[in-house]
Amino acid sequence: MSYRSLRCPHCGRELQVPEDADKIVCMFCAQPIELNSVPDSSVRLGEAVRLLPPETFSTVIRFDGLNAKNYPGKFASYRDAVRPALLAYLKEEAAYGEEAAELFSDALVDGFEQKEKAIRQTAANAFDLRICITSLTIPAILDLNTPAADRLAELFLKKWNSSHKKPLGKATFSTIQSGFRSKLCFITTAVCTELGKGDDCEELRTLRRFRDEYLLNSPGGTAKISEYYLFAPFIVGAVEASGRSKPEWNRVYRKHLLPCLSALKKDRPRQCEQLYENMMSELEKKWLK
Numbered sequence: 001m002s003y004r005s006l007r008c009p010h011c012g013r014e015l016q017v018p019e020d021a022d023k024i025v026c027m028f029c030a031q032p033i034e035l036n037s038v039p040d041s042s043v044r045l046g047e048a049v050r051l052l053p054p055e056t057f058s059t060v061i062r063f064d065g066l067n068a069k070n071y072p073g074k075f076a077s078y079r080d081a082v083r084p085a086l087l088a089y090l091k092e093e094a095a096y097g098e099e100a101a102e103l104f105s106d107a108l109v110d111g112f113e114q115k116e117k118a119i120r121q122t123a124a125n126a127f128d129l130r131i132c133i134t135s136l137t138i139p140a141i142l143d144l145n146t147p148a149a150d151r152l153a154e155l156f157l158k159k160w161n162s163s164h165k166k167p168l169g170k171a172t173f174s175t176i177q178s179g180f181r182s183k184l185c186f187i188t189t190a191v192c193t194e195l196g197k198g199d200d201c202e203e204l205r206t207l208r209r210f211r212d213e214y215l216l217n218s219p220g221g222t223a224k225i226s227e228y229y230l231f232a233p234f235i236v237g238a239v240e241a242s243g244r245s246k247p248e249w250n251r252v253y254r255k256h257l258l259p260c261l262s263a264l265k266k267d268r269p270r271q272c273e274q275l276y277e278n279m280m281s282e283l284e285k286k287w288l289k
Contacts (some may be wrong), residue, residue, distance in 0.1 A: 008033060043095040049107040051085035057111040061132055067226065068177060071135065075173050079140040086144055093148045101148075105156040108137070112160070130168060133160070134230055139173040166281075167288035169234025176230060185211070186232035187283070190239070191257060194249040203257065206264055214269040224277070231284060238287040252279070 003016045010031040017024050024033050059078050092100035141153045161167040192201050215221040239245050256279035263271040
């Protein structure tokens with residue numbers, strides 16, 4: 001008969017139990033043990049955290065490199081760097097459940113918050129943690145394509161968003177890449193569709209011209225467009241899933257888009273730019289939290 005080692009979940013003492021046993025009673029504390037629910041002693045809790053490479057938190061992805069051409073290579077490099085740790089996490093989650101999820105998600109939050117503090121202190125070139133987490137870390141987790149990975153992404157985002165004013169969303173690599181490829185005005189398109197205006201209405205044509213002729217050529221314009229392509233699909237998805245899309249899109253049209261269009265008619269593109277930024281900030285706080 002072959003045996004395996006495990007620790008009693010009640011008293012913590014190490015036991016030798018038959019491989020084919022389903023239930024035993026601990027010889028030290030006399031408590032019954034369901035063996036199928038006991039963690040595999042060969043899986044060490046915390047090993048996944050120790051395997052997280054420095055690149056997890058130090059990788060820089062700047063706005064000017066966040067596009068359909070450069071994003072796939074950047075993501076593949078990051079995913080390959082963190083994958084050993086993520087695969088180790090899956091084993092720990094299977095063995096220890098919520099305890100492993102809490103430990104690993106805390107390590108991610110702590111690592112990024114330490115980076116956040118360092119950035120504030122050094123005033124070096126801006127390293128936008130929101131972009132790194134949203135376009136690299138979360139998609140790398142979801143690339144494992146398992147329920148455990150999805151739960152980890154949700155738990156990490158819940159912890160991060162609870163302590164940060166600008167919330168983050170959850171998306172896969174393919175979702176983000178398709179957003180860069182399509183170059184859609186996601187929110188405006190959703191609003192105009194709800195209002196029955198169609199994909200080639202005057203509002204959409206006007207805002208696309210503003211994007212292509214003014215914003216792309218203005219200081220920091222490329223960065224703002226990249227951020228929009230990254231976060232707008234999350235907002236649209238959250239609104240559409242809420243069951244309140246009709247009143248929300250009508251509100252967005254009246255409160256935000258009409259003033260933007262009015263500013264453009266008066267040849268005030270800078271005012272339109274500021275109004276659109278305000279809209280994005282409000283919608284992120286409302287729908288990504």
